[in-house]
Every structure is written in C-alpha cells, then in structure tokens.
Amino acid sequence: MAPPDHTPGAKPPGQSDSATRPVRVTVPALQAMAHEGRRIAMLTCYDASLAAQCDAAGVDALLVGDSLGMVIQGHTSTLPVTVADVVYHTRCVARGSQRALIIADMPFGSYQASPEVAYAASVEALQAGAQMVKLEGGAWLAPTIEFLVRRSVPVCGHIGLTPQSVHAFGGYRVQGKSDAAADAVIADARALGEAGCGLIVVECVPRLLTPRLESAAGVPVIGIGAGPECAGQVLVIYDALGITPGKPARFVRDFMKDAGSVGAALAGYVGAVRDRSFPGPQHCF
Numbered sequence: 001m002a003p004p005d006h007t008p009g010a011k012p013p014g015q016s017d018s019a020t021r022p023v024r025v026t027v028p029a030l031q032a033m034a035h036e037g038r039r040i041a042m043l044t045c046y047d048a049s050l051a052a053q054c055d056a057a058g059v060d061a062l063l064v065g066d067s068l069g070m071v072i073q074g075h076t077s078t079l080p081v082t083v084a085d086v087v088y089h090t091r092c093v094a095r096g097s098q099r100a101l102i103i104a105d106m107p108f109g110s111y112q113a114s115p116e117v118a119y120a121a122s123v124e125a126l127q128a129g130a131q132m133v134k135l136e137g138g139a140w141l142a143p144t145i146e147f148l149v150r151r152s153v154p155v156c157g158h159i160g161l162t163p164q165s166v167h168a169f170g171g172y173r174v175q176g177k178s179d180a181a182a183d184a185v186i187a188d189a190r191a192l193g194e195a196g197c198g199l200i201v202v203e204c205v206p207r208l209l210t211p212r213l214e215s216a217a218g219v220p221v222i223g224i225g226a227g228p229e230c231a232g233q234v235l236v237i238y239d240a241l242g243i244t245p246g247k248p249a250r251f252v253r254d255f256m257k258d259a260g261s262v263g264a265a266l267a268g269y270v271g272a273v274r275d276r277s278f279p280g281p282q283h284c285f
C-alpha cells in the first residue's frame with residue numbers, strides 16, 4: 001500500500017484514504033498546515049469518548065496533558081501526575097481516536113534528570129499509543145530533546161508558563177513580560193527548534209512576542225494565552241466545554257455556551273481557531 005501523502009497541497013491531514021480508516025495526522029502534516037497558513041486546532045483529551053468526538057469535530061492534535069492531575073484527579077497542580085497516569089490516559093485516547101495526532105505530556109520527574117530517563121518514559125508513552133511526547137522546559141532541555149529525536153521520539157516543546165515549575169515561578173504567572181524575560185523566551189524557542197522539536201507549545205506570554213517566537217523556533221508554535229498569531233491553539237478540553245469549576249483563566253473561551261451539544265462545541269472551537277476568531281483580544285496578554 002502506498003504511504004499517505006502529506007505533502008503541501010495534498011488532501012487535508014486525517015482525511016480518509018479508504019472508506020473505513022482515516023489517516024492519522026502526522027507532525028509533518030501539521031508543519032505543512034502551518035507553512036500554508038492553515039491554523040492547527042489542538043485540545044487536551046484524556047478519554048476514549050471525547051477523543052472520538054474530537055476526531056469527528058476535526059481536531060488536529062490531542063494532548064494527553066498532565067493537566068489531567070487537576071481536571072480529572074482534582075489536585076491543585078500537575079505535579080502529582082505519574083508516567084503510569086499518562087500511559088493509562090494515552091491508551092484510553094488512542095482507543096477512541098483514529099485521526100488526530102496524539103501527544104503524551106511527560107509528567108514532572110519523568111524527563112528532567114537525564115536523557116536516558118526521558119527516553120525510558122517516552123518509550124512507555126509511545127508504546128501506549130502516542131505519536132509524540134511533550135516536555136516542559138527551555139534551552140537547558142535541548143540535549144535531552146536531541147537525544148530523543150535521534151532515537152525517533154518526536155518531541156513537542158513547552159515554554160513560557162510551564163505549570164510543572166509553579167513553585168519555582170511562585171504561581172501561575174504570565175512569562176516574558178520584561179525585555180530580558182522576553183529575550184529568554186525567544187532564546188528558549190530557538191534552542192528547542194534547533195534541538196529538533198517538531199512543535200512548540202507556548203503558554204501565557206504577551207501576544208506581541210509571538211511573531212519573534214515563530215521565527216526563532218522555525219517550527220509551528222501552538223499557543224495557549226499567546227495570541228492569535230500562533231500557528232495553532234490549544235486549550236484544556238474541560239475549559240473549552242465550560243465544565244472546569246471556578247473562574248476561567250483569561251485565555252479560555254467556553255465553546256459550550258450556545259452550542260447545544262459537545263460535538264457542536266468542539267466543532268465551534270475548531271472553526272474559531274481556523275478562521276482566527278479565537279483567541280480574541282480579550283483572551284490575550
């Protein structure tokens with residue numbers, strides 16, 4: 001059988017090659033989308049039922065986020081999440097999804113100590129059904145990213161506000177606000193792009209930084225609280241469906257409002273990312 005064609009101009013990623021089985025979205029396909037100026041819609045996902053709904057709505061990538069520690073397990077941070085938790089939820093998502101790229105978020109303590117430790121945890125995630133792993137951290141993580149990429153583990157970076165560093169930051173705060181802090185986030189983006197990241201999530205930075213980030217990274221930047229100029233957007237799915245308790249963060253939009261069904265809300269999210277109506281100025285820093 002011929003391999004799926006993900007070159008620019010080919011059929012959209014994830015479109016069915018046969019009547020029965022959709023082609024799974026790949027990292028090169030997302031890079032081609034960004035190259036063509038088509039926005040990438042990513043959501044977190046932790047279970048099979050919502051994974052199937054996301055596929056039907058056209059979500060491009062599903063992040064099995066360590067936010068599961070907060071929205072599924074009820075912790076006050078992501079720090080208690082284990083590799084076993086991420087592996088379990090990745091298996092659930094992989095059973096429900098046939099189309100979206102699945103990214104497993106490597107939890108606190110599973111990759112920081114050494115490239116070898118990161119590789120062992122990443123192998124578990126890929127064997128559970130992920131096609132990519134996500135690691136939080138800047139330039140200091142470049143040797144680990146290179147180590148993984150050379151061993152065929154696709155890596156998504158995560159810079160700006162990295163929630164696993166909540167105690168080091170002293171809270172969940174917007175990053176890159178001063179000139180020096182902005183330069184540091186840009187340097188992180190460059191280091192991660194050069195180390196071989198295929199995508200980079202950037203969380204909670206002033207939107208004015210995004211064009212510099214995109215050009216420094218050289219790969220698609222997926223924003224959460226980083227402005228509409230990013231190549232793609234990601235939200236925690238429970239935030240997008242308006243079911244996270246408490247006051248939502250500034251960058252959140254409740255797509256369930258007026259949608260009528262979960263499917264319509266998810267399709268509304270994808271549509272708003274694609275036509276660039278989300279995030280609006282009220283969601284930016």
Ligand code: KIV
Pocket residue numbers: 044063064065066067068105158201203224234236
């Ligand atoms: O775990 C998560 O949900 C994340 C997103 C905030 C990007 O890392």
